Amino acid sequence: MVHKDFIAFGRPAIGVEEIAAVERVLRSGWIGMGPETVAFERELAAFVGVGDVVTVASCTNALFLSLKLSGIGPGDEVVVPSLTWCSTANAALYLGARAVFADIDPDTLSVTADSVLAKISPRTKAVIVVHYGGLAIDVADLRRRLPPHVAIVEDAAHALGARYPDGRIVGSLGTLTCFSFYANKNLSTGEGGAIACADPAIAERIRSLRLHALPTDAWQRFTNPSVATTGLGLSELGYKMNYTDLQAAIGRVQLRRQDEFAQTRRAVSDFYCAELAARMPDVAVQADVTAPRHAHHLFPILLPRGVTEERRNQLVAALRQQGVGASVHYAPLHQMPLYAPQETLPVTEDIAARIMTLPISASLSPDDARTVIDTSIEAIQHMLASA
Known part of the structure; x- marks a missing residue:
């Protein structure tokens, strides 16, 4: 039997509140990255229970920047699962590193500490764990068992609101944790992502790198005339990976829901x-x-x-x-x-x-x-x- 209406794999739940939020931002005259983005980041940080959350244009961007901030570069190895979307591995390739694949547990469908440790080599600089489907693995246990110099990045694209086995919410451990706001995600703004982190200095560097490594963003220059006249002052190569207030306005409503x-x-x-x-x-x-x-x-x-x-x-x-x-x-x-x-x-x-x-x-x-x-x-x- 063919059903009349196709039942999509993952359809976003968009209601009148989200539509009203977009209209409000459109009427404000400021649709780029600005006050809505700042508010969304603060509300996300409170939700996750971490010092800072920085929004970016996608979870792929979040994974890339997290590895970059972890010092990953050419010749390094990053251990990742194979049963995941390609972004998890590609984030390492973008930086000239090699993705090394670890096997998964047949019940959780995620890597285990043992499967990750089996892939560690002298070149391993980071591990990306994926909380497959929304089931969070024991990251704290993995951290205890990994060599101290090996960074952990959490791919939590599926796991906003999930909790680790000890009951803490995903993103609260202080590791760089990457979320996705793609169309079918638990919180959807069409596109977008975010990085949760506990170090304010790292958060500020992410904010700079996501927008050409500028010392200030457009909203700061708009609201502070003295900043607007100081010049760009570029000192490193940045990227165009910023979020927008149109997306953030939707995200704020979605977060409340x-x-x-x-x-x-x-x-x-x-x-x-x-x-x-x-x-x-x-x-x-x-x-x-x-x-x-x-x-x-x-x-x-x-x-x-x-x-x-x-x-x-x-x-x-x-x-x-x-x-x-x-x-x-x-x-x-x-x-x-x-x-x-x-x-x-x-x-x-x-x-x-x-x-x-x-x-x-x-x-x-x-x-x-x-x-x-x-x-x-x-x-x-x-x-x-x-x-």
Whole structure:
């Protein structure tokens, strides 16, 4: 059965408050980086429980700047997972470093301290951990076990509002933690990202680097005439990676709605889990996916062993034809030509061939969630019966 309206994988929850916020900024006459951005950063810092949050144009920018501020350069190695979006590894390549891929835990779908330590070499300067799907790994334990000179950067693109196993919120540990505000994220401003950090000096350097390494931004020059007449004073090469007040105005509303969004996402996840447990017990879900500390950004499922990657892909395509926006997160990076051949990662390769994600968002209605799970279970049963 083809459903009338396509159920998107992750549709942002945009309401009248967000639209009113954009209108307010448009009418203000200042739509670039300015007071809304400053306010959004302060509110994000309070939400995360960290000294500073600096917004940038994307989470990719955030990862790049975090590695740069960690001293990563040509000849260095950065340990990353392979089951992630390419930005995680590309951030290292942009700086001339090499991405070295670590295997994952089959239950959490993230790297472990042991898998990371197995990839450490004399050239390792940093590790990027990905909180896959919104389940935060134990970063504090990893920090204790890593050599002191190896930096940790957290890719928390999936994990705004998630909590570590000890209950602290993601981003509060003092490591450079990168968030995404892309269209399908738990907090969406269309595009954008941010870096949470505990060192005010590092935060100020990020603020400079995101806008050509200028000592002041346009809003500071506009509101302070004495600053506007002092010249640019460039002393290093910076970048064009700034955020805007149009985005920040949306973000401020979205931030206030995080409890609402979290409740909806958790309800969808709990419903999927209950239906799968009752009707498809051979289909596995991520560890702790029903736990309150999970951000529920993705809802990944693992098809039974013996299902090939080709059949999984056919299943995803069939669901899409029926109006259910299933997807795959992700194709393993270590097998892609860009990153050069690397040794096999047996868990990642097994998981990557069987994993698929079901639609989940703060805008997914109970009726749509029922449609997703019923259609998915029927399609999986049909696939297994025809093997």
